[in-house]
Amino acid sequence: MKRSCLLAILFASTVALPSAHAATEADYKAAYAAAEAASKEAAGMRNQWTVTVSALAAARKAADGGDFDRAIAAAKEAEALAKASIFQATTEKEAWKAMEIR
């Protein structure tokens, strides 16, 4: 009785886990797509940051290993970094003149 109960729990958890993963994988994919789009925009402005590229790679690696929590966190970080680089490139279109030796 005790034993079968344990087995039932184990069984339930193996069934439950993949479905929990499936939900987070979709979240990851959405987070990654958003990060990738922002990073492409930054690259198009010739202002990609190395840390964005690393964060994207870390997201992919975590996802490959099935750790979608970490993957999503890395993807969100990548998106934030890419957006900061876009903001920087946009601001610098005029702001660079402030530094010029005249």
Place this chain on the structure above:
Amino acid sequence: MKARLSLLLGSLGAALVAFALAAPRVVAADKVDPAADAKAFQNFFFQKFPNVKHEDFVNGPYSMNEDMKRQWQEKEEFPPYEFALDAGKEMFATPFKNGKTYADCFPNGGIGIRQNYPYFDTKEGKVVTLELALNRCREANGEAPYSYVKDEMASLTAYMAFTSRGKPMDIKIPDDPRALAAFENGKRYFYTRRGQMNFSCASCHVQSPGERIRAEILAPALGILNAMPIYRSEWSGMGTTSRRFVTCNSQTRAVPLEPQSDEYRDVEYFLSYVANGLPISGPGARP
């Protein structure tokens, strides 16, 4: 100053503060005037470092630090770039498979002409650097181009610089709107903040020359290309101008551009032009 720089380098927080403070300043007339720019650029450094002889600025970090300069002068008796120089001289004289040589591609057989590079090619409408011209010479003669960041290119440019030592930088900006645009674009690239550190080339080489960044002393932007290519112990080898640009971009956590991209060509044009009159000192050696 030293503390400020390392603080900025070390902390993203500080970089973000600098970011927020970099409010755009409105500049009224934006006429491109390279001659006036060069004059202002040189005056800035002459005034900031009144004890540095003008022709000394071309020696990068050594112009900023007496101790370092002494050590370097001792080293110059057995310069670490000698190997590259010999290799470059031999490569330069060795005919391509079609029997022609590099000398056939350049004015004056390529000897004593370093000070005229980069130049603005009015046919192409773009800046042509020495590294680019060397690879174009190879390709025109059926040879594969060299990597812009590796030894062969550094050896060739080392030799060409050596034959031009002491000649004043002499970059021309033809009366062509595209040439003025290239100069302006190079200037913009030089002053534009990039990378997670939010640094422009000027943050380091205008605002902080002579200061230490990790183990290195920052070179002043004036004459910063006159000593290229350079031997660096850190690289345990030679580095081209392309390699240096790539390294400097990475240091600020910016993804470097492709060697000989338009931006790199233009910033080389800008930095070389504002160094007009200062002697070629390449190849250089750095600790």
